[in-house]
Amino acid sequence: MGRWMWMLGLAACGGASAPQAEQGPEEAVDVTAQARLARNTPSASLDGEQLYVEYCALCHGEQGQGYLADNAPMLSNPWLHAMVDDAYLEQAVKMGRPGTPMAPYGSAYGGPLSDAQVRAIVAHMRGWADPSIDLGEPSAATGGSHGRGKEVYDVHCASCHGVEGEGVTGPSLANPVFLRTMPADLVTRTLQHGRPGTAMQSFEGVLTPRQQADVASYIESWKHKRGRRLPPATKPARDMEPVIHAQGEGPELPLRKDRYVASKDVLQALRDGRKMVILDARSTGDYVMYHLPGAVPAPYYSSDEELLRLPKDDTFIVAYCACPHAASGKVVDKLRKLGFEHTAVLDEGVDYWREQGFPGATGPTPFGVKGSAAQAYGP
Ligand code: HEC
Numbered sequence: 001m002g003r004w005m006w007m008l009g010l011a012a013c014g015g016a017s018a019p020q021a022e023q024g025p026e027e028a029v030d031v032t033a034q035a036r037l038a039r040n041t042p043s044a045s046l047d048g049e050q051l052y053v054e055y056c057a058l059c060h061g062e063q064g065q066g067y068l069a070d071n072a073p074m075l076s077n078p079w080l081h082a083m084v085d086d087a088y089l090e091q092a093v094k095m096g097r098p099g100t101p102m103a104p105y106g107s108a109y110g111g112p113l114s115d116a117q118v119r120a121i122v123a124h125m126r127g128w129a130d131p132s133i134d135l136g137e138p139s140a141a142t143g144g145s146h147g148r149g150k151e152v153y154d155v156h157c158a159s160c161h162g163v164e165g166e167g168v169t170g171p172s173l174a175n176p177v178f179l180r181t182m183p184a185d186l187v188t189r190t191l192q193h194g195r196p197g198t199a200m201q202s203f204e205g206v207l208t209p210r211q212q213a214d215v216a217s218y219i220e221s222w223k224h225k226r227g228r229r230l231p232p233a234t235k236p237a238r239d240m241e242p243v244i245h246a247q248g249e250g251p252e253l254p255l256r257k258d259r260y261v262a263s264k265d266v267l268q269a270l271r272d273g274r275k276m277v278i279l280d281a282r283s284t285g286d287y288v289m290y291h292l293p294g295a296v297p298a299p300y301y302s303s304d305e306e307l308l309r310l311p312k313d314d315t316f317i318v319a320y321c322a323c324p325h326a327a328s329g330k331v332v333d334k335l336r337k338l339g340f341e342h343t344a345v346l347d348e349g350v351d352y353w354r355e356q357g358f359p360g361a362t363g364p365t366p367f368g369v370k371g372s373a374a375q376a377y378g379p
């Protein structure tokens with residue numbers, strides 16, 4: 001069987017102008033196919049609504065109502081729009097919320113969207129603002145104490161936002177991108193008004209103005225915690241070999257509901273040297289931060305042409321995301337419609353895989369720097 005390469009239409013990221021500019025000389029790239037993909041990839045669009053539906057609706061809902069997957073927050077909330085500016089929203093889209101299912105979407109961080117496309121999406125979201133909302137005078141005091149704030153936080157906030165602010169059903173407040181970009185009064189304003197229509201209630205009358213200031217100061221203090229990483233400014237490599245153990249036989253994998261495969265079974269098949277393809281269905285911006293060794297990016301917004309480059313034989317194709325099923329489910333649905341027979345969704349998702357201490361890789365290539373299938377999964 002001839003060796004063939006897996007390429008994404010990443011050329012579309014920086015605009016269609018010079019798709020080949022960044023290729024190294026030694027890379028054997030099918031430039032014709034790539035140019036075709038770059039033209040066909042719908043993401044060349046500057047239509048904010050269309051882009052929003054294609055890239056964001058999966059989790060946040062077509063109307064921005066939120067909570068379709070992963071506790072993705074409501075984006076159509078007029079109170080959110082009254083509290084933040086365009087720059088805050090643009091940064092959230094470009095850099096994501098690392099460590100959560102909200103991936104970086106900006107091309108500078110390995111994502112699919114140009115700056116102009118991010119602006120178009122934010123302009124679309126701004127259509128959900130309600131100019132008649134008046135935030136009024138702030139009710140919280142200033143200059144809170146973070147020591148006292150911790151006590152308030154542990155009692156009133158941790159159940160939804162996590163003891164360490166890591167996020168549970170509510171968003172992660174210790175997130176480095178969030179902390180770096182949030183307006184100074186976002187926490188106290190959110191406590192004052194809540195986010196009507198969501199689980200985030202107003203805390204007026206529950207917490208005193210002083211307690212509100214204290215908890216804001218406690219959240220603010222997380223800015224200085226170490227080990228809080230921003231997404232790196234790299235993108236996945238341009239061409240990759242998608243098949244792991246190309247000489248092996250395809251595995252027999254037990255599927256739940258004819259669709260979901262358990263992480264431990266996937267790991268065992270890889271350890272047994274079985275012929276597999278592992279697809280990372282998240283936005284490409286997440287790939288470089290962490291992926292399963294040998295995985296190749298196949299984001300939920302991949303075109304049929306891109307997916308049709310995968311082998312249609314006994315190779316088993318497993319897709320995963322963090323959701324844990326929304327993005328990977330979309331990819332598996334597309335593959336099955338295209339006639340791929342051996343496909344499944346990784347049941348527990350990538351966060352579980354990582355938490356189990358199963359093999360992982362970082363960086364732009366499938367096995368990480370100098371890694372190999374043998375190193376990752378043993379002989
Ligand atoms: C795979 C699911 C998923 C997709 C797809 C997704 N998001 Fe998110 N998004 C989330 C989650 C989950 C959060 C909350 C993360 C956290 O902080 O815990 C979030 C947070 C956000 C926030 C921050 C909201 C706030 O109140 O601070 C914005 C803005 C946002 N997303 C916009 C977008 C846009 C625009 C797109 C499409 C380009 C998109 N998201 C695609 C899951 C997703």
Ligand code: HEC
Pocket residue numbers: 066072073074075077080152153156157158159160161169170171173178186187190191195198199200201203215
């Ligand atoms: C019952 C669960 C729950 C509790 C308790 C709760 N929150 Fe929230 N919080 C949420 C949810 C859900 C959201 C996202 C709402 C949305 O969709 O916009 C949120 C949003 C927020 C936001 C906005 C974050 C962003 O990215 O826009 C802040 C700030 C916040 N909460 C602070 C607090 C603080 C401080 C407390 C404790 C005093 C608290 N919350 C208690 C569920 C909760």
